[in-house]
Amino acid sequence: MTTRKKPEVWKKDSSFCPGCGHGIVIRLIAELIEEMGVKSRELHAVGCACNLNGCWNDPQLQCPHGRAAAVAVGAKACEPDDLVFTYQGDGDAYVIGLSETMNAGYRGNITSIIINNNNFGMTGGQMSWTTLPGQTTTTSKKGRDALKEGEPFKGPELLSQFENVKFAARGAVYNPAEVNKTKALIKKAFELQMSGEGYGVVEVLCGCPTNWKMSPVDSNKWIEDAVTRYYGLGIIKDETAKILKEAI
Amino acid sequence: MAKELLKGNEALAEAALRGGCTFYSGYPITPQTEVMEYLSDRMPEIGRTFIQAESEIAAISQVMGAAWTGEKALTSSSGPGVSLKQEGISYIAHNNFPCVILNVCRWGNGLGSLDSAQTDYNRETRGGGQGDYRCIVMAPASIQEGVDMMYDAYDVAEEYHNPVVILTEAMLGQMIEGVNLPEFKPVKKLGLIRPYGRAGKDYMEKYAVHYNRMVDELERWESIQTEDADYVLVAFGMPSRVCTDVVSILRGKGEKVGLIRPINLWPFPFKAFEGIRPKAFITVETNETGQLVDDVAIAAKKSGAGDVPVYCLATHHECADEEAVLDYFEKVKSGSVKERY
Numbered sequence: 384m385t386t387r388k389k390p391e392v393w394k395k396d397s398s399f400c401p402g403c404g405h406g407i408v409i410r411l412i413a414e415l416i417e418e419m420g421v422k423s424r425e426l427h428a429v430g431c432a433c434n435l436n437g438c439w440n441d442p443q444l445q446c447p448h449g450r451a452a453a454v455a456v457g458a459k460a461c462e463p464d465d466l467v468f469t470y471q472g473d474g475d476a477y478v479i480g481l482s483e484t485m486n487a488g489y490r491g492n493i494t495s496i497i498i499n500n501n502n503f504g505m506t507g508g509q510m511s512w513t514t515l516p517g518q519t520t521t522t523s524k525k526g527r528d529a530l531k532e533g534e535p536f537k538g539p540e541l542l543s544q545f546e547n548v549k550f551a552a553r554g555a556v557y558n559p560a561e562v563n564k565t566k567a568l569i570k571k572a573f574e575l576q577m578s579g580e581g582y583g584v585v586e587v588l589c590g591c592p593t594n595w596k597m598s599p600v601d602s603n604k605w606i607e608d609a610v611t612r613y614y615g616l617g618i619i620k621d622e623t624a625k626i627l628k629e630a631i
Numbered sequence: 632m633a634k635e636l637l638k639g640n641e642a643l644a645e646a647a648l649r650g651g652c653t654f655y656s657g658y659p660i661t662p663q664t665e666v667m668e669y670l671s672d673r674m675p676e677i678g679r680t681f682i683q684a685e686s687e688i689a690a691i692s693q694v695m696g697a698a699w700t701g702e703k704a705l706t707s708s709s710g711p712g713v714s715l716k717q718e719g720i721s722y723i724a725h726n727n728f729p730c731v732i733l734n735v736c737r738w739g740n741g742l743g744s745l746d747s748a749q750t751d752y753n754r755e756t757r758g759g760g761q762g763d764y765r766c767i768v769m770a771p772a773s774i775q776e777g778v779d780m781m782y783d784a785y786d787v788a789e790e791y792h793n794p795v796v797i798l799t800e801a802m803l804g805q806m807i808e809g810v811n812l813p814e815f816k817p818v819k820k821l822g823l824i825r826p827y828g829r830a831g832k833d834y835m836e837k838y839a840v841h842y843n844r845m846v847d848e849l850e851r852w853e854s855i856q857t858e859d860a861d862y863v864l865v866a867f868g869m870p871s872r873v874c875t876d877v878v879s880i881l882r883g884k885g886e887k888v889g890l891i892r893p894i895n896l897w898p899f900p901f902k903a904f905e906g907i908r909p910k911a912f913i914t915v916e917t918n919e920t921g922q923l924v925d926d927v928a929i930a931a932k933k934s935g936a937g938d939v940p941v942y943c944l945a946t947h948h949e950c951a952d953e954e955a956v957l958d959y960f961e962k963v964k965s966g967s968v969k970e971r972y
């Protein structure tokens with residue numbers, strides 16, 4: 384067995400619930416920052432991402448709910464050599480912050496990492512635009528009625544319509560193979576940003592065992608069996624081949 | 632009817648329905664979320680409209696749309712969420728639309744914290760959005776009082792054609808007390824409301840009449856033993872409950888102390904200060920810098936007690952307890968703290 388070194392950028396233990404997907408994704412990001420040898424600027428908005436407060440050794444900022452992408456565009460304009468990324472929940476990025484997310488994709492040169500756990504985790508499990516049809520939450524107690532309340536929202540697919548979006552993908556972390564694939568997706572999005580050529584987004588399907596009222600194991604199984612039926616995994620748009628080759 | 636044990640947020644949500652609320656739009660935020668969680672299935676159950684909005688900006692905009700069609704519309708939020716509603720509230724006020732906004736106040740600037748607080752006093756009592764308007768602001772000190780206010784809030788909003796803000800606190804939203812829920816009122820849809828128009832003499836004249844009527848008719852407060860008081864405490868909401876106890880403790884020790892409890896925060900109860908001339912006024916507030924204290928100084932001046940010193944005990948993100956108020960009172964008496972005005 385090999386033990387993996389804790390990345391330097393990671394300052395102290397976070398306080399995510401046991402079995403939460405957030406902890407895995409932020410770990411992947413921390414590893415990549417170390418492996419790529421870049422200086423990062425981490426911007427998270429409001430949601431369980433707030434558990435990152437005080438956990439990052441590089442510059443870190445907690446932004447208003449939904450606005451992290453706009454704050455990131457401002458920071459990137461002033462520090463173009465830094466790896467500026469947002470770390471947001473689905474509610475933050477696709478519901479209240481939809482406008483900022485779309486506008487960052489439309490013309491920004493940042494990376495958005497979006498944790499899709501099908502609900503508003505931090506506030507106790509309300510319906511999100513990503514909630515599956517029939518899924519019960521505290522504001523859809525009888526199950527989400529997709530006809531009245533909307534179909535599951537596909538952020539990376541929507542973003543991929545913009546010319547400026549060069550990379551859009553969806554990963555998951557319900558088993559080790561998917562964890563490794565997700566790391567490769569995030570790496571590509573980061574490399575794209577460092578080449579200065581456009582916007583990249585990686586959404587990651589994550590479990591929220593606490594609000595789903597499932598065990599971590601059942602959460603993973605539910606993602607694999609049910610959630611991936613609505614949210615296909617893998618690359619949605621990739622125009623990095625030419626860009627990254629030229630950059631090398 | 633028998634009293635029921637209810638959580639503040641849920642009690643106020645039910646009271647809104649019984650008072651006639653037919654439309655709700657909101658977005659989750661702690662410590663208010665139970666209001667919308669409760670209404671999300673309760674409203675469809677009784678044939679009323681519930682929308683989970685994509686943001687607080689959308690929620691207040693949907694309230695504006697609903698109010699325009701004559702519905703009795705409600706939104707609720709806290710902290711940064713209420714800030715996002717301000718543009719919409721300004722538009723609603725400008726159009727003379729009645730509606731109700733519930734702010735379950737949490738502490739802080741920016742994201743703040745989930746602590747119970749009164750840090751939004753200034754914003755709520757000064758209109759809050761662009762321009763020069765006021766919301767009628769009501770601040771309950773118990774869940775029952777909040778229920779009663781909410782029950783009548785649409786009558787007030789429609790009588791004065793003005794938005795009503797009910798300002799509670801995290802503690803009042805989260806705690807459980809015994810309450811009597813009133814019966815359902817019959818619901819009547821309003822007809823089309825005509826705004827006073829845009830800038831100009833006509834607008835000014837009409838708004839002046841509108842404003843003066845609210846100021847003249849809507850002062851509400853409770854005075855406890857103020858007539859002979861040497862020291863008058865001023866507090867609303869949760870701190871006022873503590874101050875009520877402090878008054879009896881100090882009266883028991885022979886100190887002549889009283890309390891003014893503003894019930895409506897706007898219009899401010901200036902009449903409560905008429906005819907009293909204590910040695911000092913002392914505000915007790917759950918915030919950082921003191922906000923109510925400014926209005927108390929203005930009230931003292933207006934009532935001819937402008938030379939009476941006004942002190943402020945601001946207890947940050949925790950509601951004052953009896954000990955804190957008693958301790959501060961001793962300091963005022965001994966001259967070891969400085970007055971604000």
Ligand SMILES: Cc1ncc(C[n+]2csc(CCOP(=O)(O)OP(=O)(O)O)c2C)c(N)n1
Nearest residue numbers: 429430431448472473474475503504505660
């Ligand atoms: C303006 C504003 N509105 C509402 C909130 C309350 N709030 C905090 S986090 C959150 C939802 C978070 O959901 P998501 O982005 O999916 O993140 P998760 O916790 O699920 O990772 C909400 C509504 C807030 N902080 N600010």
Ligand code: SF4
Nearest residue numbers: 399400403431504591
């Ligand atoms: S509430 Fe859900 S999203 Fe938040 S830390 Fe716990 S498991 Fe993770």
Ligand SMILES: [Mg+2]
Nearest residue numbers: 472473502504
């Ligand atoms: Mg979420």
